Amino acid sequence: MDTERKKILIVEDEADERMAMHVRMKACGYETFFAIDGITSMVETQKHRPDLILLDIRMPAGDGFTVMERLRNIPELAVIPVIVVSVCESGGFKQRALEAGAKMFFQKPANNRELLTGVRRWLGQTPIEPAVYDL
16 A cells, blocks of 8 residues: 555544544554544644644534644644544534535544545545555
């Protein structure tokens, strides 16, 4: 695989969701880091400089919209692609996330194949064999 040990920050307050995303990403060769709230996500982003962020919207200490706004205001972090993986509360929720700067939006629980395709796309990587998606 051509992952080149890309780093992904997983921002998710639910332990089961966080672990599921970690397992999926690690199985595909990515290095993962975690944050459980908005404040920690900014600290971890500055510390690890991830290549991509998987971001929940509803979480404590600053929601995902606040995180995306903060990222946009720091030039060296504004270039990091953000993929939102969250529960869609209303018809406009997905649109609001995209307008806030998310590259993609996935409804929980996210389809493995679609999520990994999105991750690889925004990391500038080629698609992988379908069997890898079914983790």
